[in-house]
Amino acid sequence: MAPIILYDYDNSPPCTLVRIVARLVGVEHKKIKLKSITKEMASPEMTQKNPQRTIPTLDDNDLVITESRAIAMYLISKYGKDDSLYPREPQKRALVDQRLFFDFDIYGAVENIWVSVMSGKPPGQRHVDKINDGLETWNKMLDGKQWLAGENVTLADYSAAMVVITTQVIPKTEFNPYKYKNIVEWLSRIESCNQTYVEEVKVFREAMKAFLEKPK
Ligand SMILES: N[C@@H](CCC(=O)N[C@@H](CS)C(=O)NCC(=O)O)C(=O)O
Incomplete structure (x- = not known):
């Protein structure tokens, strides 16, 4: 068996979501850290x-999987010691799936704003509104x-938490997930129950800071 490879x-x-889940599941894998995503992923x-x-x-x-949520579901289903992160029972799983599809949709708006900001354009108001509405919705949920x-705690929490954290690191925007009491308490609950999450989020934040500080 060749080692599992994570690009x-x-x-x-x-990627941070997948790193968290791979470590939680405890599956051995080799990471290939890319230097330029666009260039390296465009190779034949x-x-x-x-x-x-x-x-x-x-x-x-040779089973190649893309999409972070699909990768996480696969790793838990294939290598997890139990199904607590992604339950097999249909009703429980349906709720996790619903939350994952919801955060995927909000992440689309986050990506759109990131691309605008990085190319010096103002963020689209439709996407700003969508993210703010997403934060309100999570707070209500x-x-x-x-x-x-x-x-x-399930995959739904880790995946949504990465989207929430990302809203806060996009430059030239003013998303404030920390104004929502339920979100603040939930983020600190995830942190206090899981050191792996804390470590990988730290890696993410530091790399993001270095990227943003690097002269373009
Ligand atoms: N929905 C995808 C999004 C993946 C994605 O867009 N990844 C970015 C990096 S964060 C990427 O590969 N971008 C291509 C590029 O920068 O050329 C997922 O959850 O895996």
């Missing part, structure tokens, strides 16, 4: 592996609840 980039939110070898040319990309003995889906 990775420290300041990428979706990588385009053949992943026509989307995005990272994270996971290669598990968490009313009286410890976690986003069910009675324990």
Whole structure:
């Protein structure tokens, strides 16, 4: 068996989600850290592996999976010691899936704003409104609840937390997830129950800071 390979980039939110889950599941893997995503993912070898040319990309003995949430679901289903992060029971799983599709949609707006800001354009108001509405919605979902889906921390929490954290690091925008009490308490609950999450978020934040400070 060849080692599992994860094509990775420290300041990428979706890569950070996969790093967190891979460590939580405890699956051995080799990380290939890219230097230039656009250049390296456009090589003929990588385009053949992943026509989307995005990272994270996971290669598990020629099973190539892209899309961070799909990679996380796969790692938990195949290598998890139990199903607590991504339950097998259909009703429980449906709730986790709903939350994941919701955060995927909000992340689309985050990406759109990131691209605008990085190319010196103003962020689209439609996307700004969508993110603010997303933050409100998460805050409501968490009313009286410890976690986003069910009675324990799941993939839904880690995935949404990465989107929430990312809203706050985009330059020239003023998203403030910390004004929502339920979100603040939930983020600190995730942190206090999980050192792996704390470490990988630190890697993400430091890499993002270095990227933003680097002269363009
Ligand atoms: N929905 C995808 C998004 C992946 C994505 O867009 N990744 C970025 C890096 S954060 C990427 O590969 N961008 C291509 C590029 O920069 O050329 C996921 O969750 O994996």
